[in-house]
Amino acid sequence: MTKIGIVTGAAGGIGKAYVRRMMQEDLDEIWCMDRTLDLLKGFKEEFGEKAVTIGADLSSYEDLTGLKSMIEEKKPEILYLVNCAGTVQFQSTEDACFDELHRTMMVNCEASVLLTAICIPFMPEGSHILNMSSIGAFTPLPYINLYCAAKAFLRYYSRALNAELQERGIVVTAVCPGWVNTDMLPHTINGHEMKYEGMSNPDDVVAQAMKDAKAGRDMSVHTWLVKTRHVICKIIPQKWAIKAWRKKIRRYF
Numbered sequence: 001m002t003k004i005g006i007v008t009g010a011a012g013g014i015g016k017a018y019v020r021r022m023m024q025e026d027l028d029e030i031w032c033m034d035r036t037l038d039l040l041k042g043f044k045e046e047f048g049e050k051a052v053t054i055g056a057d058l059s060s061y062e063d064l065t066g067l068k069s070m071i072e073e074k075k076p077e078i079l080y081l082v083n084c085a086g087t088v089q090f091q092s093t094e095d096a097c098f099d100e101l102h103r104t105m106m107v108n109c110e111a112s113v114l115l116t117a118i119c120i121p122f123m124p125e126g127s128h129i130l131n132m133s134s135i136g137a138f139t140p141l142p143y144i145n146l147y148c149a150a151k152a153f154l155r156y157y158s159r160a161l162n163a164e165l166q167e168r169g170i171v172v173t174a175v176c177p178g179w180v181n182t183d184m185l186p187h188t189i190n191g192h193e194m195k196y197e198g199m200s201n202p203d204d205v206v207a208q209a210m211k212d213a214k215a216g217r218d219m220s221v222h223t224w225l226v227k228t229r230h231v232i233c234k235i236i237p238q239k240w241a242i243k244a245w246r247k248k249i250r251r252y253f
């Protein structure tokens, strides 16, 4: 049976760092998925024959059912599923268009749940599911409210699923980094330059996530700064964190 790892959102940023890291694993193929095949151009040259590129729009139910049929037909042994695709909008909800809200919910939440359900029957003991959550999962934040809610959803989902899959020997890890230096973060909002405190790099986030996953942890929090924020968010009332963030972000809108 072909031993594979699946990485969504593989074209850049953290997803591509997972592909790089996954190359060190004992896998026959790494299925690198992104919205279109074009985004994954050059993967074969960069990563070799192990990299199988797949274009699938995770906001499309048709594309997700297409992936389901492909996996059920090929019946691979899935050792890693990394749900990494995601989108963020820094904006006032009043400015968000209907399609964008739908896409955000589909890509950030529903696609991960459906892909996980598709893959579990093909995952043996010792395999891993890594879901990209975020520091945003620790507290609700205005102007990225949907993103934080989606990441909190993924965190809750992952930790509970990990307990459910314990007897199958499958570890599910919610990966919760702070700001990571990728194309996802806008440099400016409405002409104002954005500053991201304690930015880390994608390879470090992935190294920590893989270490935590292999140690059987249901959460991976990279950097001491983010760990400290996690603890603070458990102690202080959420309305304090919301107020502090609103004060900081309000000037951009």
Ligand SMILES: NC(=O)c1ccc[n+]([C@@H]2O[C@H](COP(=O)([O-])OP(=O)(O)OC[C@H]3O[C@@H](n4cnc5c(N)ncnc54)[C@H](OP(=O)(O)O)[C@@H]3O)[C@@H](O)[C@H]2O)c1
Pocket: 008, 009, 010, 011, 012, 013, 014, 015, 033, 034, 035, 036, 039, 056, 057, 058, 059, 060, 083, 084, 085, 086, 087, 088, 107, 132, 133, 134, 135, 176, 177, 178, 179, 180, 181, 182, 183, 184, 185
């Ligand atoms: N960067 C951060 O500060 C940070 C912090 C915490 C968590 N995260 C999470 O980490 C994950 C990776 O983010 P990143 O920073 O590496 O950003 P990124 O470079 O923008 O990667 C996200 C990937 O998801 C893909 N994607 C978006 N919509 C899609 C769709 N409809 N179908 C299929 N693929 C789609 C993107 O493709 P397109 O470019 O074509 O849209 C992109 O390749 C995300 O889930 C993000 O929320 C990021």
